[in-house]
Amino acid sequence: MTMTKFVKLPLLAMAMLVGLTLQFNAAEAQSKKAYFAGGCFWCIESDFESIKGVSEVVSGYTGGKTKNPTYKQVTKGGTGHYEAVEIRYNAGQVSYDELLYKFFRSVDPTDAGGQFCDRGNSYRTAIFVTNAAEKAAAEKAKARAEKDLGQKIVTPILNASRFYNAEAYHQDYYKSSDVVLTRRGPKSKANAYKFYRNACGRDKRVKQLWGNDAFIG
Helix, strand or coil, X not given: CCHXXXXXHHHHXXXXXXXXXXHHHHHHHHEEEEEEEECCHHHHHHHHCCCCCEEEEEEEEXXXXXXXXXXXXXXXXXXXXXXXXXXXXXXXXCCHHHHXXXXXXXXXXXXXXXXXXXXXXXXXXXXXXXCHHHHHHHHHHHHHHHHHHCCCCCCCEXXXXXXXECCHHHCCHHHCXXXXXXXXXXXXXXXXXXXXXXXXXXXXHHHHHHHHHCCCC
16 A cells, blocks of 8 residues: 555545534534423324424423422422423424424414313413524514414413423324223223324314414324
């Protein structure tokens, strides 16, 4: 091997390493998270995982003060937490503005007491923002939604606090084949979810409010 070739190999390896690093940094820059509360987190997870550019939606709890809350604690009340989701998305494929637009049209933002058949503070709607740009975008989206709907929107825009993942059995509930015991006998989680969503009247109410603009994933 000549000296020239000997020198070129490390330079080539370094160039490849730099290229891979730049690609990784670019991908990281496009990777974002959004935090919404819209009633049952199974439903928000199902709707938003249907969007191109969303890589994952995690069900969880946020907005309160109780550390490491459980589902029973949150739904019982007193923790201050909402049932919420963490939406992981690629900003190069779907924008935060688009997620906000779809969020408002996937819920009943006029309801301050919960969502659909689920009542109580933990089921209220909210948008949790992590910086000034997100806050401005959320306020703009809220104003537009209020104008389009022609009704007062009560969904608050709150500063994000720690997000706690919900228990493992809640994740991807809407598509799980695991069998659970329901009041109508054993069902897969996916079938139990479909029954719950229909019985709760979520889609019917969203369509009633938003018409053709309703977002149901």
